[in-house]
Amino acid sequence: MSAFAEATVLITHEVGLHARPSVKFTKLAKSFAAEVEIALAANGPWFDAKSIVKVMATKAPKGTMLHIRASGDGADDAVSALTELVRRDFDEGAGHARTA
Amino acid sequence: MPEPLRLQGISASAGYAEGPLFNLDRGPARYTGKATAGEEKAALEAALASATDRLATLIETADEEAAGILEFQLAMLEDEALTGPAFAAIPSGMPADMAWRQALDAEIAGYETSDQDYFRARAADISDIRDRVLRALTEEQEYAAPAGAILYGEDIAPTRFLETDWSAGGGIALRAGSTASHVAMLARSRGVPMVVGLGSSPANPDGLALLDAEHGGIVLAPSKAEIETFRRSSSSFAARRDKAEAYLARPAVTKAGTTVRVQVNIADPSEVDGIDIATCDGVGLMRTEFLFGRAPPDEETQYRAYRKVLEWAGDKPVTIRTVDAGGDKPVPGFTVEESNPFLGLRGIRLSLARPDVFRVQVRALLRAAVHGNLKVMFPMIAVTEEYLRAATLFAEEQGGLIARGVAQKMPPLGIMVEVPSVAIAPEAFADVAFFSIGSNDLTQYVMAAARDNAAVAHLNSVRHPAVLRLVAEVTAFGLRAKIPVSLCGDAGGDPASIPALLEAGLRDLSVAPAQLAMAKAAISDVSV
Numbered sequence: 001m002s003a004f005a006e007a008t009v010l011i012t013h014e015v016g017l018h019a020r021p022s023v024k025f026t027k028l029a030k031s032f033a034a035e036v037e038i039a040l041a042a043n044g045p046w047f048d049a050k051s052i053v054k055v056m057a058t059k060a061p062k063g064t065m066l067h068i069r070a071s072g073d074g075a076d077d078a079v080s081a082l083t084e085l086v087r088r089d090f091d092e093g094a095g096h097a098r099t100a
Numbered sequence: 101m102p103e104p105l106r107l108q109g110i111s112a113s114a115g116y117a118e119g120p121l122f123n124l125d126r127g128p129a130r131y132t133g134k135a136t137a138g139e140e141k142a143a144l145e146a147a148l149a150s151a152t153d154r155l156a157t158l159i160e161t162a163d164e165e166a167a168g169i170l171e172f173q174l175a176m177l178e179d180e181a182l183t184g185p186a187f188a189a190i191p192s193g194m195p196a197d198m199a200w201r202q203a204l205d206a207e208i209a210g211y212e213t214s215d216q217d218y219f220r221a222r223a224a225d226i227s228d229i230r231d232r233v234l235r236a237l238t239e240e241q242e243y244a245a246p247a248g249a250i251l252y253g254e255d256i257a258p259t260r261f262l263e264t265d266w267s268a269g270g271g272i273a274l275r276a277g278s279t280a281s282h283v284a285m286l287a288r289s290r291g292v293p294m295v296v297g298l299g300s301s302p303a304n305p306d307g308l309a310l311l312d313a314e315h316g317g318i319v320l321a322p323s324k325a326e327i328e329t330f331r332r333s334s335s336s337f338a339a340r341r342d343k344a345e346a347y348l349a350r351p352a353v354t355k356a357g358t359t360v361r362v363q364v365n366i367a368d369p370s371e372v373d374g375i376d377i378a379t380c381d382g383v384g385l386m387r388t389e390f391l392f393g394r395a396p397p398d399e400e401t402q403y404r405a406y407r408k409v410l411e412w413a414g415d416k417p418v419t420i421r422t423v424d425a426g427g428d429k430p431v432p433g434f435t436v437e438e439s440n441p442f443l444g445l446r447g448i449r450l451s452l453a454r455p456d457v458f459r460v461q462v463r464a465l466l467r468a469a470v471h472g473n474l475k476v477m478f479p480m481i482a483v484t485e486e487y488l489r490a491a492t493l494f495a496e497e498q499g500g501l502i503a504r505g506v507a508q509k510m511p512p513l514g515i516m517v518e519v520p521s522v523a524i525a526p527e528a529f530a531d532v533a534f535f536s537i538g539s540n541d542l543t544q545y546v547m548a549a550a551r552d553n554a555a556v557a558h559l560n561s562v563r564h565p566a567v568l569r570l571v572a573e574v575t576a577f578g579l580r581a582k583i584p585v586s587l588c589g590d591a592g593g594d595p596a597s598i599p600a601l602l603e604a605g606l607r608d609l610s611v612a613p614a615q616l617a618m619a620k621a622a623i624s625d626v627s628v
Contacts, residue, residue, distance in 0.1 A: 014408065016218075023175045052172075052175045053181035
């Protein structure tokens with residue numbers, strides 16, 4: 001029986017889930033054993049959150065509601081850590097967004 | 101000796117460079133196919149490992165901004181979703197180089213077709229990854245540009261920029277390219293002159309070239325006289341820039357102590373990323389044509405673009421001009437073909453003729469208004485009725501948003517003063533919230549000299565007494581009627597025109613961001 005977790009979070013970063021934010025996002029996703037996926041709508045389609053190619057291809061801009069789900073070991077931790085990262089604006093202040 | 105050739109593009113980073121051309125588009129060397137699919141796979145693996153190593157080495161010495169770009173490339177290169185399709189094609193007999201190129205070109209195409217500037221600009225990053233691996237496959241030595249060269253080609257890879265030694269000068273001239281690319285951002289922050297959008301210029305020119313990235317042009321195979329003129333412009337630019345830098349952080353004040361408001365003109369929301377809001381008094385003109393590049397954009401796209409600039413500006417005003425398509429700015433599916441487009445269906449005339457398109461922009465503006473200090477102005481107004489009809493559309497759309505419970509705010513509505521009828525009889529517009537003089541169009545209409553026709557360029561001068569008299573009269577009327585008047589044409593940022601504009605009574609100019617410092621410096625020399 002594998003664990004399952006799901007959450008949604010608003011992307012507030014200026015350039016959306018792109019370039020530098022997507023590097024941080026996929027790096028964090030890869031640190032969990034669970035299978036992690038993202039989608040731009042509750043009913044999918046779902047994309048591998050550990051693949052920067054797939055994450056970039058969602059072209060999720062600022063203001064997007066991002067759906068994150070995980071299954072397997074540490075699913076809860078994975079979803080809450082990734083949700084937090086998006087909520088913290090990928091740890092980039094306004095100063096960073098200006099040069100991004 | 102080839103004839104001199106002058107090409108015009110768009111400045112992505114201001115400055116001057118004189119140097120030999122270095123061709124960026126030299127393709128990678130020929131790849132020698134291997135005997136078996138197993139060897140092809142091994143060759144691709146080795147090339148990927150070598151490209152990865154090279155990126156990791158570059159990251160070690162890069163500053164934070166450059167490292168961010170390189171780490172993105174590294175993460176892409178390490179992703180099996182990127183490399184997988186290439187490996188999958190090899191067992192069917194495809195050589196490694198072709199398999200890699202095919203897989204990456206498919207990925208690049210996905211970016212190139214995006215309707216977002218930011219996303220489209222990432223195609224250059226993926227091309228960079230593609231070529232880095234292709235070079236590793238062919239075991240080609242990294243080919244370096246000579247010091248002080250002007251890098252010329254279709255587009256430039258971010259790592260090429262980072263691997264180039266710019267200490268001896270040099271610059272970048274691109275047939276395609278984008279002012280929103282990673283390289284453009286790097287070039288601006290490091291002061292490397294760069295021009296993009298040179299269009300269908302020769303593919304493989306060589307020899308000496310003169311890059312004028314202040315005005316966005318390049319001269320190939322220049323004559324002696326051109327070189328001399330260029331050197332004078334270049335040293336005058338350097339002197340002006342050095343002097344101007346000191347003025348950038350201060351408010352603009354004339355010799356006589358008169359304060360002048362200096363705002364910036366922007367054409368694309370990403371431009372504000374490179375501007376410190378403390379150095380200007382707001383945005384005097386935000387163009388919206390960029391959003392209409394390929395087709396009229398949806399409400400959400402527009403809302404996000406307007407909101408970005410409003411949030412950046414904080415309390416300072418942002419004056420957004422409703423779409424000024426037509427004239428020299430055609431939009432497929434919106435503008436119409438005309439024999440005399442500058443005198444035809446353009447600006448507000450087109451917007452009123454296409455309310456289906458215009459109402460979308462009106463809603464986006466009303467919604468964005470809650471995020472800052474928004475003002476909206478209409479281009480090409482000739483008669484009062486046009487202003488009233490446009491204002492009515494704003495009121496109607498506001499009613500609709502209120503009924504749906506959507507957050508909105510009615511911004512002050514003003515007009516561009518660029519059609520002579522308005523400049524001659526401004527009293528018909530005593531009810532508008534503000535005037536913004538569009539000196540480019542006003543000059544071309546008063547002088548009957550098209551601004552894109554070099555043969556009549558000598559007539560197209562804002563400093564002709566007829567144009568200056570209209571500017572002075574509109575400014576005086578504004579003062580009497582308590583209607584703020586500003587100017588947002590190119591003349592506002594031209595040090596040679598600034599004295600005449602201030603003498604005409606203007607105290608509010610809006611200039612291109614690159615001209616901000618020099619405009620302030622020029623203002624300080626005026627004794628009004």
